[in-house]
Amino acid sequence: MNDAHPQPPVERGPSGLKARARRVLAHLDAVLPDVDSLYGDLHEHPELSGHEARTAAALAKRLEAAGYTVSRDFGGHGVVGLLRNGDGPTVLLRGDMDALPVEERTGLPYASHVRTKDGEPVMHACGHDVHTACLAGTAALLARSRDAWRGTVMVVGQPAEETLQGARAMMDAGLYARFGTPDAVLGQHTAPLPVGAFMHREGVAMMGSASVRIRLFGRGAHGAQPELSVDPVVLGASVVLRLQTIVSREVPPLEPAVVTVGHFQAGSRANVIPDEALLEVTVRTADDAVQARVLAAIERIVKGEAAAAGAPKPPQVEVMASTPVNRNDPALLRRVRAAHAEWFGRDALVPGVLATASEDFPRFAQGPEHPVPTAYWFVGVTPPHAWNAAPGTTPQQKVTHLPGPHSPLYAPDRAGSLRKGCESLTVAALSCLHGGEAPRDH
Structure with a gap:
């Protein structure tokens, strides 16, 4: 990282990223059981915005076990984990942790039955349990494969996204002043697309x-x-x-x-x-x-x-x-999309559409001296049988017939969502970090 704040380095050669991703994701089967365990625990025990103490502790514990330097209770229940691995860019990986005041009606054996002291139901109806579990999984994968990359990984478990307060609170608390301004900020969100599908949109991704x-x-x-x-x-x-x-x-x-x-x-x-x-x-x-x-x-x-x-x-x-609007940096978004196309295949990418939903993720683009490049994309989580049974022939037609975020019926495909979510975030991170074989100009 330097004062000129360049874009993350471009991969040299079409096979460079894929070879590094194979090295890192070779550990995925070993990491997934803990990712799945964390997901099930978070889904059964969701916490509303501003009350994510248990969720934050579970994430922080895993980051510490993986070798990250961890700061807790930052800007509320925020968690920040740093893993420095030689010279190179700083890449921030963000996952939100809070749930919604929704009564779950999925019928899943691990469905939430949590209620607040006032009797208000609580559910992970927006997929933040998937986000947090995949964030922990990606952090573990990168920690196990330090020979495949160079730079610094900053893992941010963000509270209070649903109230649009958590990102601002972390920034107001001096996130970049304390931990350094990243060269790229990456975030992903579940969507009622089929498992294994990914959606990217240049420019404004969300209102x-x-x-x-x-x-x-x-x-x-x-x-x-x-x-x-x-x-x-x-x-x-x-x-x-x-x-x-x-x-x-x-x-x-x-x-x-x-x-x-x-x-x-x-x-x-x-x-x-x-x-x-x-x-x-x-x-x-x-x-x-x-x-x-x-x-x-x-x-x-x-x-x-x-x-x-x-x-x-x-x-x-x-x-x-x-x-503000969630506006993807064009160069960074193209980098991430190309990485996903190389790893998953171009058929896995669906055309990007403007989402009328909103996020506080764009707060992380507000660097102290200049904007920070951000990229935000959507990960499909709909089970194959549900996708195939939904009426319509195009993704836009089918999603209107499927439970989406904030629905009491929102039920991501557990195994597929966690695997693809970890792969997605890991490959995106590697596309922004230096290769491990030799330092590169930055």
Whole structure:
């Protein structure tokens, strides 16, 4: 790594990467039993965002056993493991660890039955258990095969991705200041594609998002005397309807954007007009500038509707969490895609499409002095029988009929997902690290 911050070195010759990958992945069968054990344990014992203490401890224990220098509780329950192996690039491998407040309905023998103290169900409905297990597996493989690469591997177990807070917390805690700015950041995510399929997209891979909380103030009264009130329910309904015009009337038709009111809470009884109403809104855009325009429009509309209703005081509009668009570095993404094509075969790659879901992974691109190249791709986890039975002839048609992330029925193919996930992350890491046979210019 140096101040010029070059792109990771290019493999010399088409067979260089594949030969190194064979050397490293020769250990995969020895590593997989522990990867599988970790996955099963995490799936049965998921933890919500900000509560990943048990998950983090399990990852940290494995990294220490593999020879990594490990820091715990970094930016929350974050885990950072460093393995230095001679001169070469620093490559950050990231896996998120948190689960969702979803009640599992997969019927699997290792299904989660966890509930919080408040009775809220918890499930790994987004595949973060796969991410963490494969992260541990890749870390072990690289540690066992130090003759096949040179550089530094930085393993990051990230908490609180689902709330879009974990990556920011780790960066705010000084991740790069303490451990060094990486030359490349790699991340992968499960997807309802068939096991053994991989999807890459140059440029924007996932939309940016923001969560907005709106508190509207009215004046309560008896339901039989609405003339004495300023009804926040009616005000809220007006806000909901007017917000729908942002995308249709303020965002150019060729700019993807979504504004959804997912939470509307007001009142407690039919005959009582309440004092307040609470709305929560999610915003998705494929451009950070569009996100800023949409957020400004939300605030303008909410304040305007409140004034029109004669609200006794201005509303509160708060952005609770946000993340920029997940934009792949073109050169790094092409490197990773070429590595996957060489290892898995080009038939394993499916065309990339823009995901309307969001991630806080792009926070890792925000280096202290310059952007850090990032690459993010999707790994298929759908069991073969389920994929073959799904209606449709194209991947885009089939995935609409399959449980995807955040579904209570999301059930990755256990053996296939873990094997391919470890291979995928390992091959991508090797494509960015120097070869072990001799130092190369960097």
